[in-house]
Amino acid sequence: MSARPKIDTAQRRARLAMRHLLAPAHRCTSPEQVAQAVVALHATDPATVFLSTGARLDRPGTAALERALYEDRTLVRMHGMRHTLFVFPAELAPVVQASTMRKVAEKERRGLLAFAAEGGFDAAWLAKTEQRTLAALGEAGQATGARLGELVPELREAITVAAGKPYEAKQTIGVRLLRVMGMEGSIVRDRPIGGWTSGQHQWALREALPELPVAAAQAELVRHWLASYGPATEEDVKWWTGWGLREVRAALAACEAVPVDLTEGTGFVLADATDPVPEPAPWAALLPALDPTPMGWRQRDWYLPTENRAELFDRSGNIGPTVWWNGRIVGGWAQRADGELALEYLEEVGADAEAAVAAEAAGLQAWLGTTRVTPRFRTPLERRLSG
Known part of the structure; x- marks a missing residue:
């Protein structure tokens, strides 16, 4: 029996530099190439999509990404793994919908029906409101949630949630309905109001x-992910996808992933990815909050020492802006009010x-110019540096 391939930490960092387009020799020319390389760009914070893309382009800027998102539609913003908002290559959208979001959307739809019933609105009323919303949106071309509320007054109907509790609040039908429709795929988030950092879409x-069949879509998503993030452990795949362990193991088997030895235990790669890759020239990168690379694995010791995590993550597990050197996180950065970028190293480099x-x-800093970016999720180091 031949020995199982071993992939050490240096090799994992070399693969990261190449596959995630971070080493200068591997940077690319289009946002579509970036999205394909990292599979999914975190989009909960609108600025992250642009900053993550810019960090991997030969010539960073906003115009090409806006064109890809809002004109060519080669990239699409939609909910995906772990109920999180991402930007995906358009061709991967059916895979994400079938593998992950269909089940989530069904649950959200049941919750919406129960929510509407609390306000005295039945399924027929909700279906009619949804059809009116689709018709209004078709006529308008694009519209904010507030504008749709003007066009379809039913969307403004408010229902009290958590009645009698300290956190009692009113929530409109429109907020819940538009979210579910987006998860189901009948509508999509389009161009924002304001600049590229705006969260008002x-x-x-x-x-x-x-x-697509669920099992086939799950295998396809894992195949794409391993091509970019492998080697990875079962725990990494489970965390990134948000699936159960049985689904993860079935998808790994279906895409014929090969087990390899890692410092962390058993990892998996695609069958054509067991051979070593060349070491890149020394490289540095500044990645934004929620960038897909530092958020790509559950087990992070090979690129981020445990003792440095408290400074770089918020309490919900969201990472802030990071400084990279040769495949490792060595510090953080932030933008001050005057536009200056401040850096802090967490070790000698x-x-x-x-x-x-x-x-x-x-x-x-030259690319950002007069634009000011404050991460939606603030971390201890970012807050200190930006002050």
Whole structure:
């Protein structure tokens, strides 16, 4: 019996530099290439999509990404793994919908029906309101939730939630209904109101996605993910997808993933990815809060020492802006009110690293210009540096 392939930490960092387009020699020319390389760009914070893309482009900017999202539709913003909002390559949208979101959307739909019933609105009323919303959106082309509430007054109907409790509040039918419709795929988040950092988006109609079998879609999603993030453990795949362990193991088997030895235990790669990759030239990168690379694995010791995590994560597990050197997180960064980028190292890195990081910071600051970016999820280091 041949020995199981072993992939050490240095090799994992080399693969990260190449596959995630972070080393300068591997950066690319289009947002579509970036999205394909990392599979999914976190989009809960609108600025993250642009900053994550810019960190991997030869010539960062906003125009190409806006064109891909809102004109060419080669990228799509939708809910995905762990109920989180992402930007995916358009061709991957049916896979994400079938593998992950269909089940979630069904649960959300049941919750919506129960919520509406609390206010005295039955399923027939809700279905009619939904059809009126689709018709209004088709006529308008695109509209914010507030504008849709003007066009379809039923969306403004408010229902009390948690009645009698300290956190009692009123919530409109529109907030819940538009979210469910987005999860189901009948509507999509479109161009924002304001600049690229704005969180106030418009809605637009979306073409129906092809129906795929769940198991086949799960295998396809894991295949894409391992091509970018492998080697990875079962726990990594389970965490990233949000699936149960049985689903993870079935998908790994279906895409014929190969077990390998890691420092953390058994990992998996695609069958054509067991051979070593060349070591890249020394590289530095400044990645934004919620970037897909630091958020890509559950087990992070190989690129982030445990003792540095408290500074870089908020209490919900969201990572802030990070400084990278040769495949490791070595510090953090933030933008101050005057636009200056502030850096802090969490360990000694040496003069070569500091010079490379300074060059990346100067490039990012020049690109941002007068734009000010404050992460939606604030971390201890980012708060301290931005103050």
